[in-house]
Amino acid sequence: MSSSLSDSGSGGLQQMTMIQAINSALDVMMERDPDVVVMGEDVGYFGGVFRATAGLQKKYGKNRVFDTPITEIGIIGVAIGMGAYGLRPVPEIQFADYIYPALDQLVSEAARLRYRSAGEYIAPLTVRSPFGGGIFGGQTHSQSPEGIFTHVSGVKTVIPSTPYDAKGLLIAAIEDNDPVIFFEPKRIYNGPFDGHYDRPAKGWAGHPGAMVPEGHYRVPLGQARTVRQGEALTILCYGTMEHVVESTVADMGVDAEIIDLRTLIPLDIEAIERSVKKTGRCLIVHEATRTSGFGAELSALVQERCFYHLEAPIERVTGFDTPYPHSLEWAYFPGPVRIRKAIDKIMKD
Amino acid sequence: MSDQPASGAGDQRNGRNLPPLRLHVPEPQFRPGDTADFSSFEIPAAGEAPRPDEAAHPGTMQGLVYGLIRVLDDEGAAVGPWDPHLPAETLLKMLRAMALTRAFDERMFRAQRQGKTSFYMKSTGEEAVSIAAATALASDDMCFPSYRQQGILIARGWPIIDMMNQIYSNKGDRLKGRQLPIMYSARDASFFSISGNLTTQYPQAVGWAMASAARGDTRIAATWCGEGSTAEGDFHSACTFASVYRAPVILNIVNNQWAISSFSGFAGAEATTFAARALGYGIAGLRVDGNDALAVYAATRWAADRARANAGPTLIEHFTYRAEGHSTSDDPSAYRSADEGSHWPLGDPIARLKQHCIRLGIWDEERQAAMDKELAEQVRDAAREAEKNGILGHGLHHHPMETMFEDVFEDMPWHLREQQQQMLDEAKAAGL
Ligand SMILES: Cc1ncc(C[n+]2csc(CCOP(=O)(O)OP(=O)(O)O)c2C)c(N)n1
Numbered sequence: 154m155s156s157s158l159s160d161s162g163s164g165g166l167q168q169m170t171m172i173q174a175i176n177s178a179l180d181v182m183m184e185r186d187p188d189v190v191v192m193g194e195d196v197g198y199f200g201g202v203f204r205a206t207a208g209l210q211k212k213y214g215k216n217r218v219f220d221t222p223i224t225e226i227g228i229i230g231v232a233i234g235m236g237a238y239g240l241r242p243v244p245e246i247q248f249a250d251y252i253y254p255a256l257d258q259l260v261s262e263a264a265r266l267r268y269r270s271a272g273e274y275i276a277p278l279t280v281r282s283p284f285g286g287g288i289f290g291g292q293t294h295s296q297s298p299e300g301i302f303t304h305v306s307g308v309k310t311v312i313p314s315t316p317y318d319a320k321g322l323l324i325a326a327i328e329d330n331d332p333v334i335f336f337e338p339k340r341i342y343n344g345p346f347d348g349h350y351d352r353p354a355k356g357w358a359g360h361p362g363a364m365v366p367e368g369h370y371r372v373p374l375g376q377a378r379t380v381r382q383g384e385a386l387t388i389l390c391y392g393t394m395e396h397v398v399e400s401t402v403a404d405m406g407v408d409a410e411i412i413d414l415r416t417l418i419p420l421d422i423e424a425i426e427r428s429v430k431k432t433g434r435c436l437i438v439h440e441a442t443r444t445s446g447f448g449a450e451l452s453a454l455v456q457e458r459c460f461y462h463l464e465a466p467i468e469r470v471t472g473f474d475t476p477y478p479h480s481l482e483w484a485y486f487p488g489p490v491r492i493r494k495a496i497d498k499i500m501k502d
Numbered sequence: 503m504s505d506q507p508a509s510g511a512g513d514q515r516n517g518r519n520l521p522p523l524r525l526h527v528p529e530p531q532f533r534p535g536d537t538a539d540f541s542s543f544e545i546p547a548a549g550e551a552p553r554p555d556e557a558a559h560p561g562t563m564q565g566l567v568y569g570l571i572r573v574l575d576d577e578g579a580a581v582g583p584w585d586p587h588l589p590a591e592t593l594l595k596m597l598r599a600m601a602l603t604r605a606f607d608e609r610m611f612r613a614q615r616q617g618k619t620s621f622y623m624k625s626t627g628e629e630a631v632s633i634a635a636a637t638a639l640a641s642d643d644m645c646f647p648s649y650r651q652q653g654i655l656i657a658r659g660w661p662i663i664d665m666m667n668q669i670y671s672n673k674g675d676r677l678k679g680r681q682l683p684i685m686y687s688a689r690d691a692s693f694f695s696i697s698g699n700l701t702t703q704y705p706q707a708v709g710w711a712m713a714s715a716a717r718g719d720t721r722i723a724a725t726w727c728g729e730g731s732t733a734e735g736d737f738h739s740a741c742t743f744a745s746v747y748r749a750p751v752i753l754n755i756v757n758n759q760w761a762i763s764s765f766s767g768f769a770g771a772e773a774t775t776f777a778a779r780a781l782g783y784g785i786a787g788l789r790v791d792g793n794d795a796l797a798v799y800a801a802t803r804w805a806a807d808r809a810r811a812n813a814g815p816t817l818i819e820h821f822t823y824r825a826e827g828h829s830t831s832d833d834p835s836a837y838r839s840a841d842e843g844s845h846w847p848l849g850d851p852i853a854r855l856k857q858h859c860i861r862l863g864i865w866d867e868e869r870q871a872a873m874d875k876e877l878a879e880q881v882r883d884a885a886r887e888a889e890k891n892g893i894l895g896h897g898l899h900h901h902p903m904e905t906m907f908e909d910v911f912e913d914m915p916w917h918l919r920e921q922q923q924q925m926l927d928e929a930k931a932a933g934l
């Protein structure tokens with residue numbers, strides 16, 4: 154964990170769920186910077202459908218924490234305008250599945266404002282949005298659209314996998330002057346998930362990543378975290394899948410090096426290169442659909458940069474290229490069986 | 503001018519000797535702990551609203567977007583020009599469909615609480631909005647509903663067991679377990695596939711209506727969305743198209759005053775009515791007591807006749823109240839006054855239609871009680887039958903897994919075939 158600290162947190166450590174850590178990051182940033190505003194559907198009085206913004210309106214007032222009309226393109230467009238004024242908006246899109254109506258403002262506007270005005274105007278937004286499946290949410294509460302945003306020049310894409318990282322990355326994202334898409338893996342809001350849907354749900358208690366400084370600290374954007382050191386193969390992953398990978402690797406007893414990317418853009422290419430050159434094998438795991446997913450980019454980068462070190466073809470474990478199904482969720486989800494099979498294949502070659 | 507934010511905003515405030523600007527953020531009248539008091543709420547009397555000709559120019563009927571079309575008065579009498587003079591048979595049919603919808607909602611909500619499925623949404627208090635409208639439309643008029651118009655299917659006599667199979671994602675689910683519970687699709691009932699993404703159905707309904715008009719068909723389209731959903735861009739695109747092409751479509755806004763935790767003020771209700779949205783588009787607009795089945799019927803019939811006469815679209819606001827939580831994932835006591843629903847002055851749509859039927863002498867409390875009992879049994883029996891097809895559980899055993907890859911395209915491309923095989927191999931490895 155300590156490798157992730159660029160400045161140490163002030164205040165004591167506290168055990169937090171990912172929701173609490175996100176809430177704490179927002180609280181810390183609103184306290185420190187009067188320009189930070191939080192907005193979105195149901196985020197105000199109620200505190201968000203996942204309770205991520207609970208208590209903030211009461212503490213900071215309706216001028217800084219407010220409910221919005223149900224129009225995602227409006228939310229992002231308004232946030233861009235507030236950013237142009239000089240505020241630092243943190244809009245929430247209630248589910249990543251509902252970010253599509255906002256795409257024009259995100260892709261054509263937020264992502265290009267700095268470029269097209271030669272730096273005269275910027276869009277310092279941090280768009281928070283719960284994403285990913287594993288909650289029987291059907292096709293409109295389960296998707297992982299990160300690959301759409303990594304494909305757009307000018308937005309950063311960040312995905313935490315622990316409460317500690319969620320808080321530190323969110324603070325870094327809010328402080329960043331560029332637009333950041335901050336996808337929160339909702340399956341692990343209240344506890345890590347090992348991919349075994351038939352086992353009782355676990356809480357964050359006892360997880361080392363759940364000990365979170367109460368005050369301000371950053372986990373810098375663009376730095377991956379080595380979850381586990383190993384020699385046999387490198388596994389690149391992020392979000393919920395980090396936990397599924399970790400548990401599968403432990404079950405298999407394979408000496409894998411697990412890298413949690415944490416930030417997809419900008420990517421910690423050095424960490425990836427260093428690891429793959431050491432292990433000579435690479436598995437990429439994400440929950441998003443496979444074709445043109447971020448794994449394709451990772452695979453290309455590893456091939457371009459580590460080709461002569463590779464001892465086996467790069468493998469990808471992903472969600473299937475179908476809409477996210479409701480009842481067949483666990484056949485769709487890239488769980489332990491799919492990961493195990495890919496590891497076996499890589500190690501055989 | 504450089505405009506780097508980093509706490510630059512503060513310096514730009516109050517540079518001149520002018521009064522400071524203020525941001526208005528809407529606030530509902532009542533919050534948890536408050537006693538709801540609607541005494542200052544002005545309710546237009548039943549029978550008061552004029553009824554224009556179906557072909558009237560929208561500009562000549564603007565008052566109707568600010569008033570409230572009401573037919574049933576406090577005594578349960580049908581009064582005024584909007585009284586649709588329905589035969590007893592139609593009244594009792596509507597009453598029954600509304601009661602069945604409520605019984606269905608009760609049972610399915612409980613089924614979710616018992617862990618039989620993942621999710622459910624009730625339409626309690628809003629039964630008239632869907633059932634009276636469906637009754638006023640022709641059975642083959644095309645409906646593009648949101649998730650809270652299960653009443654349309656029930657009014658059209660769709661088998662409730664089919665709806666339950668969908669809710670359980672079980673073997674009997676025609677949608678193959680692909681959709682979240684209540685996201686029905688019933689082509690044979692002219693009921694479009696429901697989307698979880700708000701208001702997408704609005705322009706689609708307009709497009710269907712335009713196609714029907716372009717082909718010289720006689721069927722019209724109707725669509726529904728919540729008042730919160732009117733903020734989405736799709737709502738406004740739909741109104742523009744409907745206006746430009748005079749599409750034979752009925753655009754319904756179900757103003758149940760809440761959008762999850764956000765009161766209607768966050769969709770613009772502090773400034774004007776939802777029906778008034780019609781004015782700017784040059785569309786006919788009606789504002790209706792949504793808890794008055796006769797008013798909903800009459801307004802829908804007016805709009806349908808207008809559309810069929812090629813006189814263009816109608817936007818109807820149905821003023822009602824969401825009597826229960828948003829969904830099984832919601833606890834409204836966290837954001838609204840607990841007694842708001844019981845104090846809501848427009849009452850309960852079932853109770854009001856029942857009162858009317860009793861007053862007409864075609865119904866009585868005994869028959870109502872017997873009907874409620876019979877419907878509860880009908881729903882219970884259907885649920886038992888549906889549960890024989892399975893409940894959601896871990897979901898894996900109801901539909902052959904390979905069906906997950908069907909219907910992505912008409913023909914399955916190679917990459918989906920490969921993935922399908924991979925999944926079957928995995929299932930085998932997992933012992934499924
Ligand atoms: C595009 C989109 N954004 C957000 C949501 C999340 N959401 C689901 S229902 C809802 C509230 C809708 O309220 P309203 O339109 O008033 O309909 P009601 O639930 O009251 O029937 C919200 C915000 C969604 N489903 N789709």
Ligand SMILES: [Mg+2]
Pocket residue numbers: 728729730756757758759760761762824
């Ligand atoms: Mg509503």
